[in-house]
Amino acid sequence: MTNPKRLSGKVALVTGGSRGIGAAIVRRFAAEGAKVAFTYRSSPNAAQHIVAGIEAEGGSALAIAADSADPVAVEHAVDHTASHFGCLDILVNNAGGGTPELIGEATLANYEHIFAVHVRAAFVAMNAAAKLMPSGGRIITIGSINAERLPFTHGALYSATKAALVGLTKGAARDLGPRGITANVIEPGPIDTDLNPADGPWAAPARAALATGRFGDVSDVAGLAAYLASAEARFITGAALAIDGGYSI
Numbered sequence: 001m002t003n004p005k006r007l008s009g010k011v012a013l014v015t016g017g018s019r020g021i022g023a024a025i026v027r028r029f030a031a032e033g034a035k036v037a038f039t040y041r042s043s044p045n046a047a048q049h050i051v052a053g054i055e056a057e058g059g060s061a062l063a064i065a066a067d068s069a070d071p072v073a074v075e076h077a078v079d080h081t082a083s084h085f086g087c088l089d090i091l092v093n094n095a096g097g098g099t100p101e102l103i104g105e106a107t108l109a110n111y112e113h114i115f116a117v118h119v120r121a122a123f124v125a126m127n128a129a130a131k132l133m134p135s136g137g138r139i140i141t142i143g144s145i146n147a148e149r150l151p152f153t154h155g156a157l158y159s160a161t162k163a164a165l166v167g168l169t170k171g172a173a174r175d176l177g178p179r180g181i182t183a184n185v186i187e188p189g190p191i192d193t194d195l196n197p198a199d200g201p202w203a204a205p206a207r208a209a210l211a212t213g214r215f216g217d218v219s220d221v222a223g224l225a226a227y228l229a230s231a232e233a234r235f236i237t238g239a240a241l242a243i244d245g246g247y248s249i
């Protein structure tokens, strides 16, 4: 059950909203009354399908093509959202993924790309959004529990970017707290998506680390994001909140 009016009157931007966790957050925010813009990189049909579904329910959504590797495109997405809907109250930095690489074999190009998509894009978006956000604004960044615990190989670059997001968020919380804007990181454990399928090659060891014995659903993360975006969460800032089925115990 969702409260259909908890985000009524709010405008949100979600990066990487065409699939997976981002798409669930877009749909959840819209169901709770927000007008929602979201970016995508390579899934225009999925993006338009989400817009059509939200509009069919009487909501408002906007899909923006913007590769998070391009800081100009990211800043444009923030400005486009505010000009299209008239303001910006909530930013969710979600776009991401990553190519698994072993230290000793990793390339500088992959290092630069994953830091650009995960860290630079989050900085660019929150820096631009902070210029526009009123009191009550919310910055939510999707990190990973692998910033805290990394029980497998090939994850050094991914983990490093997700850890960097925690520091970036703590600083943003300090800088923006006096203006009534919060900044938090959500650190999901294994969530069943295209990036990390519950029946994929990495699934068995991940499932073994879970107290729940099963992967999370995208709706689990969307529910936490909606709570952090709501007025109720006004005293939570600078936090890195695990939602991991006990993966980090």
Ligand SMILES: NC(=O)c1ccc[n+]([C@@H]2O[C@H](COP(=O)([O-])OP(=O)(O)OC[C@H]3O[C@@H](n4cnc5c(N)ncnc54)[C@H](OP(=O)(O)O)[C@@H]3O)[C@@H](O)[C@H]2O)c1
Residues within 6 Å of the ligand: 015, 016, 017, 018, 019, 020, 021, 022, 023, 039, 040, 041, 042, 043, 044, 066, 067, 068, 069, 094, 095, 096, 097, 117, 142, 143, 144, 145, 187, 188, 189, 190, 191, 192, 193, 194, 195, 196
């Ligand atoms: N699934 C998990 O177990 C898990 C756990 C912890 C954290 N996370 C984090 O959660 C976030 C979403 O992951 P997911 O599992 O939902 O992945 P996913 O199913 O692969 O979806 C990724 C989404 O991000 C978009 N995206 C990827 N690279 C982009 C880029 N360079 N520019 C713009 N959009 C981009 C994709 O858009 P297109 O399809 O248009 O390219 C898609 O909408 C990521 O930051 C990931 O690190 C996931």
